Amino acid sequence: MNRDEIQSKVREILADTLSVDEADIQPTSTLKGDLGAESIDYLDISFQLEKGFGFKIGQNELFPQGVAQDPTYVKDGRVTAEGIAALEERLPHFDFARFKQDPQLSKIHEIFTVDAIVNFVQAKIAAQA
Amino acid sequence: MRWMWIDRIIEFQPRVRLVSIKNVSMAEEHLHDHFAADTPAQGDRPAMPVMPSSLILEGMAQSAGVLIGHADGFLHKVVLAKINRAEIASDVFAGMTIRHTARIDRLDAMGASTVGTVEAFLPGTDRPGPQRIAEIDLMFSFIDRNMSGMDFPEHNFVFSESFKTLLRMSGIEDPCGTVGQSA
Numbered sequence: 001m002n003r004d005e006i007q008s009k010v011r012e013i014l015a016d017t018l019s020v021d022e023a024d025i026q027p028t029s030t031l032k033g034d035l036g037a038e039s040i041d042y043l044d045i046s047f048q049l050e051k052g053f054g055f056k057i058g059q060n061e062l063f064p065q066g067v068a069q070d071p072t073y074v075k076d077g078r079v080t081a082e083g084i085a086a087l088e089e090r091l092p093h094f095d096f097a098r099f100k101q102d103p104q105l106s107k108i109h110e111i112f113t114v115d116a117i118v119n120f121v122q123a124k125i126a127a128q129a
Numbered sequence: 130m131r132w133m134w135i136d137r138i139i140e141f142q143p144r145v146r147l148v149s150i151k152n153v154s155m156a157e158e159h160l161h162d163h164f165a166a167d168t169p170a171q172g173d174r175p176a177m178p179v180m181p182s183s184l185i186l187e188g189m190a191q192s193a194g195v196l197i198g199h200a201d202g203f204l205h206k207v208v209l210a211k212i213n214r215a216e217i218a219s220d221v222f223a224g225m226t227i228r229h230t231a232r233i234d235r236l237d238a239m240g241a242s243t244v245g246t247v248e249a250f251l252p253g254t255d256r257p258g259p260q261r262i263a264e265i266d267l268m269f270s271f272i273d274r275n276m277s278g279m280d281f282p283e284h285n286f287v288f289s290e291s292f293k294t295l296l297r298m299s300g301i302e303d304p305c306g307t308v309g310q311s312a
Contacts (some may be wrong), residue, residue: 002149018215038270040210040211040240041211043239043240043268044211044213044242044268047234047242050235059237059238059239070209075199
């Protein structure tokens with residue numbers, strides 16, 4: 001499956017789980033800010049990606065938890081350098097460049113873009129091959 | 130007393146499938162206040178009371194919720210988090226029995242998704258059933274492990290005494306004896 005095919009299927013899944021038009025789903029769209037995802041939608045998206053692509057997504061593999069509650073990782077509402085390093089390690093296929101410029105915890109959802117999901121799926125499929 | 134919208138569990142395969150029934154009675158108060166849109170009162174003829182779709186959905190949520198709760202011994206609070214699909218094609222009237230069949234589609238440490246069908250039986254008529262009247266797919270969250278990091282009370286307020294009664298009446302063992310425990 002090439003990247004275009006993955007992207008097409010990811011858009012289909014996101015349109016269905018988030019009840020949005022596929023036309024509104026762009027590679028740079030953020031799941032929460034642009035597409036209106038709520039916390040339960042992240043679990044739904046994980047389930048649908050598993051079904052759609054036939055792989056298993058481990059807990060915290062795609063949408064890691066616990067960062068916001070860890071005082072080492074978050075101080076005064078900002079993600080610390082240690083926190084960013086931990087996230088980068090857990091999410092190697094996500095782009096943190098923009099977030100690093102202003103690492104407010106309230107903006108962490110901006111890393112979860114359609115492109116990031118496509119990167120994740122592409123890496124999972126490659127790992128299976 | 131919790132508002133229960135299933136009367137009995139009639140089939141149960143742990144972690145796979147649960148089938149429950151509800152007998153709809155004219156004595157239920159909701160039927161005194163909720164009527165079919167296509168059969169309004171006309172002259173001396175009263176409007177036709179029907180079961181609200183939200184309560185049919187709640188019956189499915191309770192059926193699927195028990196199935197998911199049982200999968201981890203009712204140790205965690207299972208709450209309905211999302212309605213992925215709810216297509217209800219026919220009205221439900223007093224005298225009908227409705228049957229909910231819930232199946233686990235996905236289950237992990239954070240939550241679960243279920244797919245379900247609802248069928249109706251109307252004995253004593255030329256269409257006694259079962260007739261498929263609804264398809265309801267749901268998502269549940271284990272709120273102790275919710276993604277937003279919110280805190281909830283420690284005691285399991287979801288699986289209350291009423292669920293314990295339901296399980297006992299249906300001959301289903303509470304695997305950890307935790308259902309109905311107070312704080």
